[in-house]
Amino acid sequence: MGHFILSSSPIIGHLAPLLPVGTELVRRGHRVQVLTGSRFAEQVAAAGLEHVVMPAECDFDASDLDAAFPERTTKKGLAKLRFDIDNLFSNPMPHQYRALQSLLAKSRVDAVLVDSAFCGVLPLALQPKSERPAVFTAGVVPMYVSSRDTPPIGLGLQPIPNVFGRIRNAVLEMLVRKVIFAPCHRVFADRLREASGAELPGYFMDGTTLTDGILQLTCPSFEFPRSDLRPGLVSFVGPVLPPPPATFEPPAWWADLDSGKPVVLVTQGTIDNSDHSRLLLPTLHALADADVITVATTGGKQLTGDVPANARVAEFIPYAYLLPKVDVMVSNGGYGGLHYALSHGVPLIVGGDSEGKQDAAALVAWSGTGINLRTGSPKPKAIRKAVDKVLGTASYRTRAQDLRRELAGLSAVDTIADRMEASMRAQLAS
Known part of the structure; x- marks a missing residue:
């Protein structure tokens, strides 16, 4: 032993x-x-x-x-x-x-x-x-x-x-x-x-x-x-990804994710999530009039502020269940979260500037799997532009799928x- x-x-x-x-x-x-x-x-x-x-x-x-x-x-x-x-x-x-x-x-x-x-x-x-x-x-x-x-x-x-x-x-x-x-x-x-x-x-x-x-x-x-x-x-x-929980109680709005509209996930991870006005709320507001469903996971913190009609909020949803329904993830660049998304072939938009997240954002842009917003507090206009570009440009999902296959090996x-x-x-x- x-x-x-x-x-x-x-x-x-x-x-x-x-x-x-x-x-x-x-x-x-x-x-x-x-x-x-x-x-x-x-x-x-x-x-x-x-x-x-x-x-x-x-x-x-x-x-x-x-x-x-x-x-x-x-x-x-x-x-x-x-x-x-x-x-x-x-x-x-x-x-x-x-x-x-x-x-x-x-x-x-x-x-x-x-x-x-x-x-x-x-x-x-x-x-x-x-x-x-x-x-x-x-x-x-x-x-x-x-x-x-x-x-x-x-x-x-x-x-x-x-x-x-x-x-x-x-x-x-x-x-x-x-x-x-x-x-x-x-x-x-x-x-x-x-x-x-x-x-x-x-x-x-x-x-x-x-x-x-x-x-x-x-x-x-x-x-x-x-x-x-x-x-x-x-x-x-x-990557080392956590296994899905044995049981999962979906939120009441879970069926909305199968409406046929693109699903955009936004998260500030597990550490830099005390101030949702940095990324989470700007993303919800940026997409308020878009023909998408926006899902915000708050990392266990209470969300304060107006929630648009096309947004769905939860403190936590296991990625193993959520990511298969997601078309693009907006993230502050946590290394584990990025790899969970890529393991599902989900392209990325990253707004991070602390704890090494700026370097993770650079890797996303360099690998062709998404867009680097170059700040941890992006403006709604920049977020909207990035989401529209990722959803409208096939190469981002293609590269994310390429990495999904590489990671799977x-x-x-x-x-x-x-x-x-x-x-x-x-x-x-x-």
Whole structure:
């Protein structure tokens, strides 16, 4: 029997893809511990896994970041982005690493799997491979790996596939590293030094490249190509999507979705949904006089404001039941939600500008599966124009269907479980 640790930031969208992997490893006869936030004890237990509570110093509530970090309400734009990088990723590192060390000290561990934001694994990854278990990153957000072929991470830009594009990338990369995110790099390096005494060997946003492998939860067609990737570093394994609930009680208006009119779904995801005036309400108003049915899912929050006659509202509807009826999804760019839509061949419109969603929006536009609104607070006019274009242009649905078939050929849970078992066998053989 092997012993594996899954570690996740206290963010449900980051934890959720790891749980089915843990369940599969348990099914294969292994022990699995999950180091994550205290709020997720029930979900971890329901997956048949051992829950280990994150240290209080880094156990924040990601569903209400402003309440978790009151100072965040005073920040806007770049200052807010820097604040989030420091407080959600860098500052938790020493506390996360301490918790991980405690687990490693108690018994032999064969491999560790973390989400992309769990920086506490980096001090472990920097140790000699002979002195530690294998360490893997589950890519639950767009791939954060610098390349001469891509613009810097965090700007929401697409590659330009020629020499001028590489020149642009190099200039922007220097600006980002030396000016825009230089303070964040210093904080990250300080936290790494505080955690383990180690020096940061490269750019802080390339931290995942220090692990033994990035298991990216997508397909190659939904990620920018990088000709300078380290061989064997990245494996595209496909998304981990939650199974449909055993029972589903449809809302009273469910039959309206079969009226023959196009169905437009709008959602602000599970984190950035406290202010529905950013995307959800503008979409409802933009489509109020359109010959469509608009479905708004509020992420468990109460919707306040006028609801047009052609709109239908619910706090939550399982995507497995809803997406087969949807013609286009308007989203703030959550990575999991985008892949759920693409797994059903649904084209996308994305308005996101926080937590890496601007980079997800760029991937949507680059892949041809939808439109990037280039803001997290789009105007109704821009939303209406984008919806009309997606519904009226066959190529968006064609590309979404292409990716649906590509994603269907991948099996993330089995692939990741196989990889972790293989690392266990290699370690035992050495």
